[in-house]
Amino acid sequence: MTDFEGQKEQQRREVAVTLPEQGVPNPHPQEEQLPYPTLAPVAFCCLKQTTRLRKWCLQVACSPYPFLL
Secondary structure, three states: OOOOHHHHHHHHHHHHHHHHOOOOOOOOOOOOOOOOOOOOEEEEEEEEOOOOHHHHHHHHHHHHHHOOO
């Protein structure tokens, strides 16, 4: 290996190290982000977390307000 090839190989390694890491792709790209990911996404077979009624109930149930003095 010549000196030039050694420098070229070193540059390739540096470039590979300096590239930004890509995030892990989402296996389900059409899946929506849930406001409350620890809770069930659908309740009573029709109420998603984003429907108005369930959203209000989840906000009340998950609110820390009653515990604040």
